[in-house]
Amino acid sequence: MGTAVRNKGKCMCKYVPDYVVFDLETTGVYCEQDAIIEISAIKVSGGKRIEEYSTLVNPNRPIPARATAVNGITDEMVEDAPGIREAIGGFMEFIGSSILVGHNIHTFDMNFAYDAAWLALGRELRNDYVDTLYMARRCLPRLSHHKLTDVSEYFHISTAGAHRALNDCLMNMECYEELGKLWKCQEEKAAVEGKGEKKEEFDLECPRCGGMLFLRKGKFGKFYGCGNFPSCRYTRKA
Numbered sequence: 001m002g003t004a005v006r007n008k009g010k011c012m013c014k015y016v017p018d019y020v021v022f023d024l025e026t027t028g029v030y031c032e033q034d035a036i037i038e039i040s041a042i043k044v045s046g047g048k049r050i051e052e053y054s055t056l057v058n059p060n061r062p063i064p065a066r067a068t069a070v071n072g073i074t075d076e077m078v079e080d081a082p083g084i085r086e087a088i089g090g091f092m093e094f095i096g097s098s099i100l101v102g103h104n105i106h107t108f109d110m111n112f113a114y115d116a117a118w119l120a121l122g123r124e125l126r127n128d129y130v131d132t133l134y135m136a137r138r139c140l141p142r143l144s145h146h147k148l149t150d151v152s153e154y155f156h157i158s159t160a161g162a163h164r165a166l167n168d169c170l171m172n173m174e175c176y177e178e179l180g181k182l183w184k185c186q187e188e189k190a191a192v193e194g195k196g197e198k199k200e201e202f203d204l205e206c207p208r209c210g211g212m213l214f215l216r217k218g219k220f221g222k223f224y225g226c227g228n229f230p231s232c233r234y235t236r237k238a
């Protein structure tokens with residue numbers, strides 16, 4: 001099973017004031033075999049919380065002990081929860097066309113949500129999104145780890161209740177607002193230093209599609225390639 005090519009939106013690396021921050025809890029790390037057991041999202045406008053969407057999801061299978069050990073979600077808790085069809089439908093309704101924000105969503109949550117929407121509803125999750133993991137790596141290069149709890153601790157944001165979806169959304173919303181301030185400073189600094197290589201090295205926005213560029217290793221050395229490959233094939237020498 002699984003989705004061979006996901007027609008996802010653009011992965012971006014920047015601050016936007018209006019967005020929906022979201023997080024999923026799952027039975028494991030593999031999209032193809034694991035299931036979503038909690039979906040939470042917070043709509044934010046101008047740095048303020050507007051609305052929340054949060055639901056447990058009944059995965060119609062036992063939750064592995066190793067998943068419960070991480071997020072504390074048990075079989076009993078999801079017994080009367082809606083199935084994925086209703087839960088992801090509500091999520092799609094809630095997010096509309098908003099830009100999505102989340103931590104490590106480029107390789108994890110976006111894929112789970114995309115596949116769930118596609119398999120349960122036949123709908124594509126096309127929203128553009130910002131992965132705060134990449135923003136944190138760029139804004140806080142000296143931090144040795146960039147898990148959501150690491151970034152939160154750096155900013156003195158409470159990590160109480162981590163690994164439940166709504167708590168992680170709140171934590172990440174605060175992180176994103178802080179990262180946004182750093183991001184703006186770095187952009188301004190880069191603009192002043194400007195001119196030529198330094199600016200280009202900082203600017204990881206794909207000039208063709210506005211997506212995010214990733215450093216990759218190829219046959220002929222390192223290069224920057226658009227994260228929206230294969231729909232965008234832009235590359236640049238590193």
Ligand SMILES: [Zn+2]
Nearest residue numbers: 206209226232
């Ligand atoms: Zn591109």
